Amino acid sequence: MAQHYRGMSVIYILLAVSVVVAIFFFAAFVIAVRKGQYDDSYTPSVRMLFEDEVVKKKTKESSKIITKTD
Amino acid sequence: MQQAPGATPQDIEGKFDFLAQDNILNKLLEFRDETLEIATLYIPHIHCSACIWVLENLNKLQPGITESQVNFNKKTVRVSYNPQATNLKQVVILLSNIGYEPYISLDDFGKSAQQVNRSLIYKLGVAGFAFGNVMFLSFPEYFEVDEYWLDQYKHLFRWLMFAYSVPVLLYAAQDYFISAYKGLRAKILNIDVPIALGAFVLFFRSTIEIAFDLGSGFFDSFTGLIFFLLLGKFFQQKTYSFLSFERNYKSYFPIAVTKISKDRTEIPIQVYDIKEGDRLLIRNQELIPVDGILISGKAHLDYSFVTGESRVVRKQSGDKLFAGGKQTQGSIEMEALKAVEQSYLTQLWSNDVFAKNKESGFTTLTNSISKQFTIYVLSIAVIATTYWLFADPGKAMNVFTAVLIIACPCAIALAAPFTLGNVLRIFGKDKFYLKNASVIERMAKIDSIIFDKTGTITSNASAEATYEGMPLNEDESNLLRSSLRNSNHPLSRSLYNLLQSENIITLDDYREDIGKGISAKHANNEIKIGSASYVGSEDTSVLNTTVHVSSNNAYKGKFTFYNQYRKGLSKLFNQLKSKFDLTILSGDNEGEIENLQKLLPPKTKLLFNQKPDDKLQYIAYHQSEGQTIAMIGDGLNDAGALAQSDVGIAISENVNVFSPACDAILDASKFNQLHGYFNMSQQAIKIIKWAFVLSFMYNAVGLYFAVTGQLSPVIAAILMPLSSITIVAFTTVCTNIVGKKLKTDAIKTI
Numbered sequence: 033m034a035q036h037y038r039g040m041s042v043i044y045i046l047l048a049v050s051v052v053v054a055i056f057f058f059a060a061f062v063i064a065v066r067k068g069q070y071d072d073s074y075t076p077s078v079r080m081l082f083e084d085e086v087v088k089k090k091t092k093e094s095s096k097i098i099t100k101t102d
Numbered sequence: 103m104q105q106a107p108g109a110t111p112q113d114i115e116g117k118f119d120f121l122a123q124d125n126i127l128n129k130l131l132e133f134r135d136e137t138l139e140i141a142t143l144y145i146p147h148i149h150c151s152a153c154i155w156v157l158e159n160l161n162k163l164q165p166g167i168t169e170s171q172v173n174f175n176k177k178t179v180r181v182s183y184n185p186q187a188t189n190l191k192q193v194v195i196l197l198s199n200i201g202y203e204p205y206i207s208l209d210d211f212g213k214s215a216q217q218v219n220r221s222l223i224y225k226l227g228v229a230g231f232a233f234g235n236v237m238f239l240s241f242p243e244y245f246e247v248d249e250y251w252l253d254q255y256k257h258l259f260r261w262l263m264f265a266y267s268v269p270v271l272l273y274a275a276q277d278y279f280i281s282a283y284k285g286l287r288a289k290i291l292n293i294d295v296p297i298a299l300g301a302f303v304l305f306f307r308s309t310i311e312i313a314f315d316l317g318s319g320f321f322d323s324f325t326g327l328i329f330f331l332l333l334g335k336f337f338q339q340k341t342y343s344f345l346s347f348e349r350n351y352k353s354y355f356p357i358a359v360t361k362i363s364k365d366r367t368e369i370p371i372q373v374y375d376i377k378e379g380d381r382l383l384i385r386n387q388e389l390i391p392v393d394g395i396l397i398s399g400k401a402h403l404d405y406s407f408v409t410g411e412s413r414v415v416r417k418q419s420g421d422k423l424f425a426g427g428k429q430t431q432g433s434i435e436m437e438a439l440k441a442v443e444q445s446y447l448t449q450l451w452s453n454d455v456f457a458k459n460k461e462s463g464f465t466t467l468t469n470s471i472s473k474q475f476t477i478y479v480l481s482i483a484v485i486a487t488t489y490w491l492f493a494d495p496g497k498a499m500n501v502f503t504a505v506l507i508i509a510c511p512c513a514i515a516l517a518a519p520f521t522l523g524n525v526l527r528i529f530g531k532d533k534f535y536l537k538n539a540s541v542i543e544r545m546a547k548i549d550s551i552i553f554d555k556t557g558t559i560t561s562n563a564s565a566e567a568t569y570e571g572m573p574l575n576e577d578e579s580n581l582l583r584s585s586l587r588n589s590n591h592p593l594s595r596s597l598y599n600l601l602q603s604e605n606i607i608t609l610d611d612y613r614e615d616i617g618k619g620i621s622a623k624h625a626n627n628e629i630k631i632g633s634a635s636y637v638g639s640e641d642t643s644v645l646n647t648t649v650h651v652s653s654n655n656a657y658k659g660k661f662t663f664y665n666q667y668r669k670g671l672s673k674l675f676n677q678l679k680s681k682f683d684l685t686i687l688s689g690d691n692e693g694e695i696e697n698l699q700k701l702l703p704p705k706t707k708l709l710f711n712q713k714p715d716d717k718l719q720y721i722a723y724h725q726s727e728g729q730t731i732a733m734i735g736d737g738l739n740d741a742g743a744l745a746q747s748d749v750g751i752a753i754s755e756n757v758n759v760f761s762p763a764c765d766a767i768l769d770a771s772k773f774n775q776l777h778g779y780f781n782m783s784q785q786a787i788k789i790i791k792w793a794f795v796l797s798f799m800y801n802a803v804g805l806y807f808a809v810t811g812q813l814s815p816v817i818a819a820i821l822m823p824l825s826s827i828t829i830v831a832f833t834t835v836c837t838n839i840v841g842k843k844l845k846t847d848a849i850k851t852i
Contacts, residue, residue: 043255043258047258050235050238051235051262054231054234054235057231058228061227062224065220065223066220070223071173071220072173072174072175072176073175074175075154075171075172075173075174075175078151078154078174079154079158079172081151
């Protein structure tokens with residue numbers, strides 16, 4: 033009986049984990065849609081190719097802005 | 103980085119002054135406060151990845167800009183900037199200087215940031231999420247192993263499936279219930295009625311089964327059904343975000359013009375604020391927004407927005423000007439006679455036809471068979487249930503619900519979306535862009551086609567001219583061409599390009615009398631080129647565009663310009679004539695009638711001098727006679743006819759720029775393939791019908807299990823996806839085969 037009891041708890045844990053994982057991915061999907069990731073499916077694929085330079089400049093710019101606002 | 107690479111485009115000075123007006127800014131900006139303003143600008147010139155790079159690095163050119171983000175498909179850039187450091191006018195001028203002039207029209211006026219409708223993606227997500235998890239949970243029970251484990255926990259598994267299915271019923275499937283309810287209220291048995299019925303029965307029978315421990319339920323089939331159906335909907339929903347099918351005159355009209363007040367100061371005012379009697383300044387390349395009278399300056403108007411014909415019309419001071427013309431040389435001053443909405447052109451849009459939705463009156467193929475389908479299914483269910491009531495009453499309810507479940511027309515509902523969605527994509531690759539999938543079904547029913555003439559069957563690119571009169575000797579033809587070389591008039595330029603003489607001589611004297619003609623001298627020869635009166639001829643024919651020539655004051659002859667018809671026009675009409683009634687409705691005079699009669703099959707009807715409203719009425723009249731009509735046009739003057747027709751196709755030389763509201767946009771280079779497109783739409787309908795036959799076969803198999811009371815969840819879980827996948831595969835393969843044929847035919851026509 034004790035062995036069966038242990039088996040039972042494993043099932044509960046597995047089910048709980050499966051539900052949590054499923055809901056986690058579902059939430060990620062909803063957030064992605066809400067942020068507009070599905071609105072433009074082309075531009076990001078191009079933007080990715082020159083991301084590096086933009087990021088460099090952006091960090092400079094944003095740091096400038098921060099110092100300004102300070 | 104350089105702020106002004108290459109040549110700076112001219113004419114932007116003063117053009118964007120209206121962007122300094124506070125009330126206009128309020129309408130254009132998406133967000134506005136002390137330190138941040140956000141605007142989304144439409145830039146038609148965006149065409150490559152380098153464009154994205156330049157536009158997303160605007161902050162390097164203009165420090166006031168904090169961020170700029172491009173949407174390549176929509177050709178827009180969303181610019182955020184600090185209004186204390188810069189302003190929208192400066193941003194727009196910067197963009198124009200680097201060659202990306204934004205297109206700001208009356209359409210942008212008061213357009214608040216639109217909420218994108220993403221509900222279908224959410225629903226698809228919910229259904230897919232539930233489907234996957236329910237499948238996973240129901241898998242153990244498919245094998246029906248009486249294992250201790252499964253027996254112990256099956257209730258937990260089943261209630262979990264139930265929990266996953268509830269959002270599918272309440273959220274993902276809600277459109278089907280709403281549509282079925284609306285259909286029933288209007289006494290129409292649309293396809294959503296049997297779907298909603300099947301889905302509802304699936305869910306409730308499953309709930310009862312698990313509640314009373316009768317079985318494992320059909321939650322897997324239920325979520326799968328909704329998922330596949332939504333997938334079909336999603337697939338059909340191919341949109342071309344860089345095209346607009348809803349354009350009216352507002353997309354072409356400017357948002358503001360320059361008003362000259364009584365003390366001669368120039369102030370930009372909103373187009374809607376123009377009142378009768380206002381003095382307006384129209385600069386080079388600006389559009390005349392209202393009907394009016396020319397006060398001063400030389401009007402050289404290009405009405406190609408309106409008529410599709412790009413030939414410059416000249417007006418003298420005191421002449422009436424119609425809204426829609428674009429000034430092409432210098433600036434003019436005019437007095438407004440009417441407000442924007444009451445102008446000759448814009449009045450057309452007050453017609454009811456623009457408020458009508460073409461789809462609402464059209465019964466799709468799927469809906470037309472769903473009526474009989476629903477009746478058959480219900481009668482089979484009733485007959486089977488009555489039989490079992492006598493044979494084995496315990497099974498009767500089981501059989502009744504099983505019939506409704508298995509007959510749920512998932513495969514039928516998928517046939518049309520996947521066929522039409524795929525055809526839509528094939529057309530799109532071939533530069534024929536449809537507004538939505540239902541256009542294909544409507545195209546398949548067309549029995550007569552009406553063409554506009556100018557800009558539709560003729561091409562704007564080139565013209566042809568013939569010479570009548572005394573032959574010109576070599577000196578004269580050299581002088582003629584050399585004189586034409588000096589003139590900027592569009593007719594001179596076309597004629598110059600058409601003439602063969604290669605000896606360009608230096609003229610001794612050259613004079614251009616605007617609006618009349620040119621005269622030139624070389625050695626002892628004098629030549630005059632221009633209107634009949636200018637060269638001293640009595641020719642008074644006004645049907646065709648002509649240029650007259652006289653040499654040393656003796657009349658020589660005239661060049662008559664003809665429209666250049668699109669390549670393959672004659673062949674296209676001959677292909678179409680067996681299946682369709684063909685008509686040409688032209689807004690022009692009869693000058694081309696003989697030419698057209700020679701080119702086109704004898705049965706073609708030719709009508710001239712048709713005003714925009716006449717075209718609309720002509721189509722409405724023939725529709726009331728029972729014809730289904732496709733209208734093929736291009737300019738804004740065809741907008742009414744395009745809206746009235748069953749399928750309105752706009753021809754466009756440049757799909758990114760101009761096209762009035764329509765159902766489909768066809769790239770002008772593909773004009774000669776029109777026959778292939780109509781053919782393929784009809785084939786698509788045939789494919790859908792075959793797919794129906796296939797899905798009926800699946801239904802028959804399923805009904806056998808249902809009627810005999812043997813429907814188990816496993817059979818439902820196999821049959822439902824299998825039939826759906828078969829249909830999807832069948833329609834995709836068939837449309838691709840037909841699509842390939844379209845391509846090989848196209849190669850043959852070239």
